[in-house]
Amino acid sequence: MEKEFLSGNFQLDETDHKILELLKQNAKLGTKEIAAQVGLTVTPTYERIRRMEKRGVIRSYIAVIDKKKQGFTLHVLCNVQLKSHAADYLDEFEQAIVQLAEVTDCYHIAGNFDYLLKINIRDMDSYAVFVKEKLAVIPHIATVQSSFVMRTLKEEY
Known part of the structure; x- marks a missing residue:
């Protein structure tokens, strides 16, 4: 075996x-x-x-933290579309996005958008600042579409 x-x-x-x-x-x-x-x-x-x-079936052992109890009450699913699929655009976006603490998960996806981001943040005002000062300054972004989680029914890790 x-x-x-x-x-x-x-x-x-x-x-x-x-x-x-x-x-x-x-x-x-x-x-x-x-x-x-x-x-x-x-x-x-x-x-x-x-x-x-x-x-590698078991990659790690983690503690699951309650984000709301930490003060992060807004959970955002953010779709990002880049201006082009040029390799350097993709690389530049990926290098920038993994540095942002607010982004807990980032998926390169197929479909109408290029990336799906999971973002945990304190509130709507903080999200507005995040978009303006951190997300919007990343080069080559064409479109950002945000959805706000109203309630989580199932979540696995």
């Missing part, structure tokens, strides 16, 4: 998926707790987790 795993032919089985689901719900669970819930002993559970870490 180790040889298959390292060669890239590794397939996750039902137990692996159960382990991943438990870790998604609570990354602080110990191996003993996970083992009990998936019906294995500690050693094979530990080995499965380590394999998934080595393979």
Whole structure:
């Protein structure tokens, strides 16, 4: 199994998926707790987790922070279209956007827009300043369209 795993032919089985689901719900669970819930002993559970870490299936363990409790009450989905798809325009935009702390996620997308940004910010006034002083100064942006999250129904990490 180790040889298959390292060669890239590794397939996750039902137990692996159960382990991943438990870790998604609570990354602080110990191996003993996970083992009990998936019906294995500690050693094979530990080995499965380590394999998934080595393979990159598990990239990291994080703390999920409540943005509203930090004072970031406005969540924005912002579509950005560039003037051209020239490689240097794309590179310049990407280098600039990853530097902005307000942007929590950035996706290069297909469709009417080129990028989708997730932005967490304090309020509408702060967003107006962000757009004017940070986003609008990035070269080659043709269009920005913002949508404001009214309520989050489902969010996974």
